[in-house]
Amino acid sequence: MTPTIKSINGPVIQARNASSLKIREMVTVGDLKLIGEVVSIDGDLATIQVYEDTSGLKVNDEIIKTNRALSVRLGPGMIGNMFDGIQRPLDKIKAKHGSFIPSGLGLSNLDEERNWDVKIKVKNGDKINVGQIYATIDETSVIEHRLMSTVDGEVIEVKDDGKYKLEDTIVKVKTNHGVENLKLYQYWPVRVQRPIKRSKQLSELLLTGQRVLDIFFPIAKGGTVAIPGGFGTGKTMLQHQLAQYSNADIIIYIGCGERGNEMTQVLEDFPDLIDPNTGRGLMERTILIANTSNMPVAAREASIYTGITMAEYFRDMGYDVALMADSTSRWAEALREISARLEEIPAEEGYPAYLGSRLSQFYERAGDFDNLNGSHGSVTLIGAVSPTGGDFSEPVTENTRRSVNVFLGLDKNLAYSRHYPAINWLTSYSNYLNQMAGYYEDLTGEDIVLLRNSMMEILTEEEKLQSIVMLVGKDSLSNKQKNLLDVASMLKIAFLQQNAFNDIDKYVPLDKQIQMLKVIKNYYKLSNTAIDKGISYNKIYNKGLIAKINSMKYDIKNDELEKFVELNNNIRSYFQTLEEGEE
DSSP, X not given: OOOEEEEEETTEEEEESXXXXXXXXXXXXXXXXXXXXXXXXXXXXXXXXXXXXXXXXXXXXXXXXXXXXXXXXXXXXXXXXXXXXXXXBHHHHHHHHOSSXXXXXXXXXXXXXXXXXXXXXXXXXXXXXXXXXXXEEEOSSSOEEEEEOSSOEEEEEEOOSEEEOTTOOOEEEEETTXXXXXXXXXXXXXXXXXXXXXXXXXXXXXXXXXXXXXXXXXXXXXXXXXXXXXXXXXXXXHHHHHHHHSOOSXXXXXXXXXXXXXXXXXXXXXXXXXXXXXXXXXXXXXXXXXXXXXXXXXXXXXXXXXXXXXXXXXXXXXOEEEEEEETHHHHHHHHHHHHHHTTOOBOGGGOBTTHHHHHHHHHTXXXXXXXXXXXXXXXXXXXXXXXXXXXXXXXXXXXXXXXXXXXXXXXXXXXXXXXXXXXXXXXXXXXXXXXXXXXXXXXXXXXXXXXXXXXXXXXXXHHHHHHHHHXXXXXXXXXXXXXXXXXHHHIIIIIIOOOTTSTTTSSOOHHHHHHXXXXXXXXXXXXXXXXXXXXXXXXXXXXXXXXXXXXXXXXXXXXXTTHHHHHHHHHHHHHHHHHHHHO
């Protein structure tokens, strides 16, 4: 018998006559053929999660099997495009249906009419394995799309190089189960991790051009990052910066349950942005997935799986992919709402008991890998978290902290005082710091970790001294302690604070970042030496010199590093003059 609807509860429906259905199978529901997924089966009854608005469904409507898990279609045309949570192209939907998404559109996700210029990489008689590249397409000026086999076998028929559409068969492979037609795309279930040859130790830095990240809290390619922060602390802005300036080959940005105006800003800004690594438009290496707060809640839950599956697909081609999820809190809220409708027993704050395991499963799909085809690629996962009231002890933040290696806690006091990125250097951490020591040394020939740690000691000590200053005033401190407060202030203003609206300061290469830290360290060393020689703090303190150090991020352009020699010489000359005056 055909499965039919027994009851409807928002995006969750119950089906009868469902013994033929399978767990996680994708189905179509009702006359509109709404996309759904089987989440539980109990005898002849099944529970189905629907990824579209269920308005208009009625009891006894038919449910049709697809014999396939919830999957995405992977092929050329994804780069530069914008999809919803189940990979439906929003630009195409808007052009055809206007500003609102109608129900029952199906999963027509990639352009089937476009002709792609295909270069074939195999010939008749070749042995072909899963993951092997059989054709390439120049999808954009910076991304070569590499079509990968989904089967093992022998090539028995090959088309010539030329222009083909998605559904055209370009290679035929004889397998143990018959003949397989390889086209310009493949399907992959979103909840299944794509296979790899082996996982590698993370050893390369994801360069972002943001000083507080590249040196103080480094992110490794293939790493996992959480960016928790209350409302207005700059989570979305920081992710925009990472999307624009990180040296990943491909960016996948997921707006998961965020406000529509934030995704509108992404849509308006990204097409006009230039990638500093290639000099080309940012959208030539970017995929956008938008599932805003007014879209179906079940599709929000699926959106991060859609994004991570796309990321793994490009990783298998040999690319470094960075995925931004904004925010996983909204995704967790979708889990909570669906769990409530499924009548599952709630855990802390109403979230399902499996919240932690779902978060872990998501972040565990990050990594640096050797692929089946011999290439090397990585997936870096960067998830924003929006704890209510900025409370980092709430369940989503706590469970995320257990699953990630970089924790960038945003501070509302820093944000409200216009210090961006508003990353609190005392509550944040990166477990990749020591792993990156060799990378820093190979790149610069210096021990950057030691330099960074000495600066962190200054910031930590400054926090303790501020407590004393609040109680009894700055005059109670020793000369060295007063000097340390000045140096800590330099670190915050000259180094940790970065101006996204300044053409020089919005993106800073690593070699300039190191030179900036060395200037501050040079000042700290020489000023302390002067104090040891008996020179009073009042003579050492020079507003003009400190202002010059604070403005070096604007005054010295990214390609004028030789000017740091002059600045260091000026600092050295100043203290030498002070010491000579004392003598």
